[in-house]
Amino acid sequence: MTSVPTPCPLCQDSGGLLIAQTPSWRVVRVTDTPAFPAFYRLIWNRHVAEFSDLGPAERQDCMEAVARIEQLLRQRLQPSKINLASLGNVVPHLHWHVIARFEDDSHFPNPIWGQALRAPRVAPALDLDALDRALREALG
Amino acid sequence: MTSVPTPCPLCQDSGGLLIAQTPSWRVVRVTDTPAFPAFYRLIWNRHVAEFSDLGPAERQDCMEAVARIEQLLRQRLQPSKINLASLGNVVPHLHWHVIARFEDDSHFPNPIWGQALRAPRVAPALDLDALDRALREALG
Numbered sequence: 001m002t003s004v005p006t007p008c009p010l011c012q013d014s015g016g017l018l019i020a021q022t023p024s025w026r027v028v029r030v031t032d033t034p035a036f037p038a039f040y041r042l043i044w045n046r047h048v049a050e051f052s053d054l055g056p057a058e059r060q061d062c063m064e065a066v067a068r069i070e071q072l073l074r075q076r077l078q079p080s081k082i083n084l085a086s087l088g089n090v091v092p093h094l095h096w097h098v099i100a101r102f103e104d105d106s107h108f109p110n111p112i113w114g115q116a117l118r119a120p121r122v123a124p125a126l127d128l129d130a131l132d133r134a135l136r137e138a139l140g
Numbered sequence: 141m142t143s144v145p146t147p148c149p150l151c152q153d154s155g156g157l158l159i160a161q162t163p164s165w166r167v168v169r170v171t172d173t174p175a176f177p178a179f180y181r182l183i184w185n186r187h188v189a190e191f192s193d194l195g196p197a198e199r200q201d202c203m204e205a206v207a208r209i210e211q212l213l214r215q216r217l218q219p220s221k222i223n224l225a226s227l228g229n230v231v232p233h234l235h236w237h238v239i240a241r242f243e244d245d246s247h248f249p250n251p252i253w254g255q256a257l258r259a260p261r262v263a264p265a266l267d268l269d270a271l272d273r274a275l276r277e278a279l280g
Binding site: 066108 | 222
Protein backbone atom coordinates (compact mmCIF):
# COMPACT_ATOMS: atom_id res chain seq x y z
CA MET A 1 0.00 0.00 0.00
CA THR A 2 0.98 3.60 -0.49
CA SER A 3 2.60 4.99 2.62
CA VAL A 4 0.23 7.52 4.13
CA PRO A 5 1.79 10.94 4.70
CA THR A 6 2.06 11.41 8.46
CA PRO A 7 0.05 13.16 9.58
CA CYS A 8 -2.54 12.73 6.81
CA PRO A 9 -3.26 16.25 5.54
CA LEU A 10 -6.98 15.53 5.16
CA CYS A 11 -7.12 14.36 8.78
CA GLN A 12 -5.34 17.54 9.89
CA ASP A 13 -6.95 20.18 7.72
CA SER A 14 -10.26 20.92 5.98
CA GLY A 15 -8.55 20.50 2.59
CA GLY A 16 -10.11 23.61 1.03
CA LEU A 17 -12.73 26.26 1.68
CA LEU A 18 -15.37 24.56 3.81
CA ILE A 19 -18.84 24.73 2.27
CA ALA A 20 -20.93 22.13 4.09
CA GLN A 21 -20.47 19.14 6.34
CA THR A 22 -22.20 16.24 8.04
CA PRO A 23 -20.76 13.82 10.62
CA SER A 24 -19.69 11.60 7.68
CA TRP A 25 -18.28 13.98 5.07
CA ARG A 26 -17.45 17.56 4.24
CA VAL A 27 -17.51 19.50 0.97
CA VAL A 28 -14.84 22.08 0.23
CA ARG A 29 -14.14 24.33 -2.71
CA VAL A 30 -10.68 23.87 -4.20
CA THR A 31 -9.04 27.29 -4.35
CA ASP A 32 -5.58 26.50 -5.73
CA THR A 33 -6.55 25.69 -9.33
CA PRO A 34 -7.64 29.06 -10.76
CA ALA A 35 -8.02 27.62 -14.28
CA PHE A 36 -10.86 25.48 -12.88
CA PRO A 37 -12.76 27.72 -10.49
CA ALA A 38 -15.87 25.54 -10.11
CA PHE A 39 -14.02 22.68 -8.47
CA TYR A 40 -15.35 21.10 -5.29
CA ARG A 41 -14.26 18.11 -3.25
CA LEU A 42 -16.27 15.80 -1.07
CA ILE A 43 -13.93 14.45 1.61
CA TRP A 44 -14.95 11.49 3.75
CA ASN A 45 -14.22 12.51 7.33
CA ARG A 46 -13.02 9.12 8.56
CA HIS A 47 -9.60 8.12 7.26
CA VAL A 48 -10.20 5.43 4.67
CA ALA A 49 -8.24 5.06 1.46
CA GLU A 50 -10.67 3.48 -0.94
CA PHE A 51 -14.33 3.87 -1.89
CA SER A 52 -14.89 0.19 -1.12
CA ASP A 53 -13.66 0.74 2.44
CA LEU A 54 -17.10 2.28 2.99
CA GLY A 55 -20.18 0.17 3.62
CA PRO A 56 -23.04 0.18 1.11
CA ALA A 57 -25.12 2.79 3.00
CA GLU A 58 -22.06 5.02 3.33
CA ARG A 59 -21.31 4.70 -0.36
CA GLN A 60 -24.87 5.69 -1.17
CA ASP A 61 -24.70 8.69 1.16
CA CYS A 62 -21.37 9.68 -0.40
CA MET A 63 -22.46 9.42 -4.02
CA GLU A 64 -25.85 11.07 -3.48
CA ALA A 65 -23.96 14.05 -2.07
CA VAL A 66 -21.61 13.96 -5.08
CA ALA A 67 -24.67 13.88 -7.35
CA ARG A 68 -26.17 16.89 -5.55
CA ILE A 69 -22.96 18.86 -6.13
CA GLU A 70 -23.01 17.84 -9.79
CA GLN A 71 -26.68 18.82 -10.18
CA LEU A 72 -26.08 22.24 -8.64
CA LEU A 73 -23.10 22.91 -10.91
CA ARG A 74 -25.12 21.86 -13.96
CA GLN A 75 -28.07 24.04 -13.01
CA ARG A 76 -26.00 27.10 -12.21
CA LEU A 77 -23.22 26.93 -14.79
CA GLN A 78 -24.40 24.77 -17.71
CA PRO A 79 -20.91 23.30 -18.06
CA SER A 80 -19.84 21.31 -21.11
CA LYS A 81 -19.20 18.33 -18.85
CA ILE A 82 -18.87 17.37 -15.22
CA ASN A 83 -15.77 15.37 -14.26
CA LEU A 84 -15.89 13.10 -11.22
CA ALA A 85 -12.85 11.31 -9.84
CA SER A 86 -11.56 9.56 -6.75
CA LEU A 87 -7.81 9.11 -7.23
CA GLY A 88 -5.93 9.66 -3.97
CA ASN A 89 -2.53 8.54 -5.24
CA VAL A 90 -0.81 11.33 -3.33
CA VAL A 91 -3.21 11.65 -0.39
CA PRO A 92 -4.86 8.27 0.06
CA HIS A 93 -7.75 9.57 2.16
CA LEU A 94 -11.04 9.12 0.31
CA HIS A 95 -12.09 12.27 -1.53
CA TRP A 96 -14.13 12.91 -4.66
CA HIS A 97 -13.29 15.64 -7.14
CA VAL A 98 -16.33 17.30 -8.77
CA ILE A 99 -15.22 19.67 -11.51
CA ALA A 100 -17.26 21.76 -13.95
CA ARG A 101 -15.54 21.68 -17.33
CA PHE A 102 -16.02 24.04 -20.26
CA GLU A 103 -15.13 23.57 -23.91
CA ASP A 104 -12.91 26.65 -23.78
CA ASP A 105 -11.11 25.82 -20.53
CA SER A 106 -7.36 25.35 -20.66
CA HIS A 107 -7.41 21.54 -20.93
CA PHE A 108 -10.73 20.51 -22.46
CA PRO A 109 -11.31 17.77 -23.60
CA ASN A 110 -8.23 16.54 -21.75
CA PRO A 111 -8.58 15.73 -18.07
CA ILE A 112 -7.40 18.58 -15.85
CA TRP A 113 -4.39 16.41 -14.99
CA GLY A 114 -3.43 16.11 -18.66
CA GLN A 115 -1.81 18.45 -21.11
CA ALA A 116 -3.00 22.05 -21.37
CA LEU A 117 -4.25 22.87 -24.85
CA ARG A 118 -4.77 26.63 -24.58
CA ALA A 119 -4.50 29.55 -22.20
CA PRO A 120 -6.79 29.58 -19.18
CA ARG A 121 -10.37 30.50 -19.95
CA VAL A 122 -11.26 34.16 -20.01
CA ALA A 123 -14.87 33.84 -18.99
CA PRO A 124 -17.32 36.13 -17.24
CA ALA A 125 -16.15 35.95 -13.64
CA LEU A 126 -18.12 33.35 -11.74
CA ASP A 127 -19.81 34.56 -8.59
CA LEU A 128 -18.21 31.87 -6.48
CA ASP A 129 -19.70 33.21 -3.26
CA ALA A 130 -23.19 32.80 -4.70
CA LEU A 131 -22.28 29.35 -6.00
CA ASP A 132 -20.98 28.36 -2.57
CA ARG A 133 -24.18 29.59 -0.92
CA ALA A 134 -26.38 27.70 -3.36
CA LEU A 135 -24.33 24.57 -2.84
CA ARG A 136 -24.53 24.91 0.93
CA GLU A 137 -28.30 25.12 0.60
CA ALA A 138 -28.46 22.15 -1.78
CA LEU A 139 -26.43 20.03 0.64
CA GLY A 140 -28.11 21.36 3.78
CA MET B 141 -23.25 20.97 -24.13
CA THR B 142 -20.52 18.98 -25.81
CA SER B 143 -21.59 17.83 -29.24
CA VAL B 144 -22.07 14.08 -29.09
CA PRO B 145 -20.10 12.19 -31.73
CA THR B 146 -22.64 10.75 -34.15
CA PRO B 147 -23.12 7.91 -33.83
CA CYS B 148 -22.01 7.68 -30.19
CA PRO B 149 -19.27 5.02 -30.11
CA LEU B 150 -20.54 3.60 -26.80
CA CYS B 151 -24.01 3.22 -28.31
CA GLN B 152 -22.52 1.44 -31.34
CA ASP B 153 -19.86 -0.75 -29.79
CA SER B 154 -19.14 -2.60 -26.54
CA GLY B 155 -16.25 -0.20 -25.83
CA GLY B 156 -13.77 -2.91 -24.81
CA LEU B 157 -13.59 -6.61 -24.03
CA LEU B 158 -17.00 -7.52 -22.64
CA ILE B 159 -16.78 -9.10 -19.18
CA ALA B 160 -20.29 -8.91 -17.72
CA GLN B 161 -23.57 -7.14 -18.34
CA THR B 162 -27.03 -6.48 -16.98
CA PRO B 163 -29.92 -4.69 -18.72
CA SER B 164 -28.61 -1.44 -17.18
CA TRP B 165 -24.84 -1.59 -17.61
CA ARG B 166 -21.92 -3.55 -18.96
CA VAL B 167 -18.34 -3.97 -17.76
CA VAL B 168 -15.50 -4.15 -20.24
CA ARG B 169 -11.75 -4.49 -19.90
CA VAL B 170 -9.80 -1.70 -21.57
CA THR B 171 -7.25 -3.31 -23.87
CA ASP B 172 -5.58 -0.30 -25.49
CA THR B 173 -3.57 0.96 -22.49
CA PRO B 174 -0.90 -1.74 -21.97
CA ALA B 175 0.86 0.30 -19.27
CA PHE B 176 -2.31 -0.14 -17.16
CA PRO B 177 -3.44 -3.71 -17.77
CA ALA B 178 -5.93 -3.94 -14.89
CA PHE B 179 -8.24 -1.26 -16.25
CA TYR B 180 -11.97 -1.88 -16.47
CA ARG B 181 -14.89 0.33 -17.44
CA LEU B 182 -18.48 0.22 -16.35
CA ILE B 183 -20.57 1.66 -19.17
CA TRP B 184 -24.19 2.63 -18.59
CA ASN B 185 -26.13 1.08 -21.46
CA ARG B 186 -28.63 3.92 -21.93
CA HIS B 187 -27.14 7.02 -23.50
CA VAL B 188 -26.86 9.59 -20.73
CA ALA B 189 -24.01 12.03 -20.34
CA GLU B 190 -23.81 12.65 -16.62
CA PHE B 191 -23.99 10.60 -13.43
CA SER B 192 -26.83 12.82 -12.20
CA ASP B 193 -28.87 11.92 -15.30
CA LEU B 194 -29.47 8.63 -13.49
CA GLY B 195 -32.11 8.27 -10.79
CA PRO B 196 -31.06 7.48 -7.20
CA ALA B 197 -31.68 3.73 -7.52
CA GLU B 198 -29.73 3.63 -10.78
CA ARG B 199 -26.84 5.54 -9.21
CA GLN B 200 -26.76 3.04 -6.37
CA ASP B 201 -26.80 0.09 -8.78
CA CYS B 202 -24.03 1.75 -10.79
CA MET B 203 -21.73 2.51 -7.87
CA GLU B 204 -22.26 -0.83 -6.13
CA ALA B 205 -21.07 -2.47 -9.33
CA VAL B 206 -18.09 -0.08 -9.45
CA ALA B 207 -17.34 -1.01 -5.82
CA ARG B 208 -17.48 -4.72 -6.66
CA ILE B 209 -14.94 -4.20 -9.45
CA GLU B 210 -12.73 -2.25 -7.06
CA GLN B 211 -13.01 -4.93 -4.37
CA LEU B 212 -12.08 -7.69 -6.78
CA LEU B 213 -9.02 -5.77 -8.04
CA ARG B 214 -7.92 -5.09 -4.46
CA GLN B 215 -8.31 -8.73 -3.45
CA ARG B 216 -6.56 -10.15 -6.49
CA LEU B 217 -3.82 -7.59 -7.14
CA GLN B 218 -3.16 -5.66 -3.91
CA PRO B 219 -2.67 -2.45 -5.89
CA SER B 220 -1.12 0.66 -4.37
CA LYS B 221 -4.33 2.52 -5.13
CA ILE B 222 -7.56 2.25 -7.06
CA ASN B 223 -8.46 5.17 -9.30
CA LEU B 224 -12.12 5.83 -10.15
CA ALA B 225 -13.24 8.43 -12.64
CA SER B 226 -16.20 9.46 -14.76
CA LEU B 227 -14.93 12.07 -17.21
CA GLY B 228 -16.52 11.66 -20.64
CA ASN B 229 -15.15 14.83 -22.17
CA VAL B 230 -14.50 13.06 -25.46
CA VAL B 231 -17.31 10.49 -25.36
CA PRO B 232 -20.09 11.98 -23.22
CA HIS B 233 -21.84 8.67 -22.60
CA LEU B 234 -21.70 7.75 -18.90
CA HIS B 235 -18.83 5.39 -18.13
CA TRP B 236 -16.70 4.80 -15.05
CA HIS B 237 -13.01 4.03 -15.22
CA VAL B 238 -11.76 1.59 -12.56
CA ILE B 239 -7.97 1.33 -12.67
CA ALA B 240 -5.56 -0.61 -10.45
CA ARG B 241 -2.49 1.56 -9.87
CA PHE B 242 0.95 0.47 -8.67
CA GLU B 243 3.76 2.53 -7.18
CA ASP B 244 6.07 1.41 -9.97
CA ASP B 245 3.68 1.97 -12.86
CA SER B 246 4.67 4.50 -15.51
CA HIS B 247 2.70 7.44 -14.07
CA PHE B 248 2.27 6.85 -10.32
CA PRO B 249 1.41 8.96 -8.36
CA ASN B 250 0.25 11.03 -11.33
CA PRO B 251 -3.12 10.22 -12.82
CA ILE B 252 -2.86 8.00 -15.89
CA TRP B 253 -3.82 11.07 -17.97
CA GLY B 254 -0.88 13.04 -16.59
CA GLN B 255 2.82 12.99 -17.24
CA ALA B 256 4.68 9.67 -17.38
CA LEU B 257 7.44 9.50 -14.76
CA ARG B 258 9.19 6.29 -15.76
CA ALA B 259 9.10 3.44 -18.25
CA PRO B 260 6.10 1.11 -18.16
CA ARG B 261 6.10 -1.34 -15.30
CA VAL B 262 7.96 -4.58 -15.78
CA ALA B 263 5.87 -6.73 -13.49
CA PRO B 264 5.06 -10.42 -13.34
CA ALA B 265 2.58 -10.81 -16.17
CA LEU B 266 -0.95 -10.56 -14.85
CA ASP B 267 -3.21 -13.47 -15.69
CA LEU B 268 -5.85 -11.23 -17.19
CA ASP B 269 -8.02 -14.16 -18.27
CA ALA B 270 -8.21 -15.34 -14.67
CA LEU B 271 -8.90 -11.80 -13.52
CA ASP B 272 -11.69 -11.45 -16.07
CA ARG B 273 -13.23 -14.73 -14.94
CA ALA B 274 -13.11 -13.75 -11.29
CA LEU B 275 -14.65 -10.38 -12.11
CA ARG B 276 -17.41 -12.00 -14.16
CA GLU B 277 -18.21 -14.18 -11.16
CA ALA B 278 -18.11 -11.24 -8.74
CA LEU B 279 -20.53 -9.29 -10.92
CA GLY B 280 -22.71 -12.26 -11.82
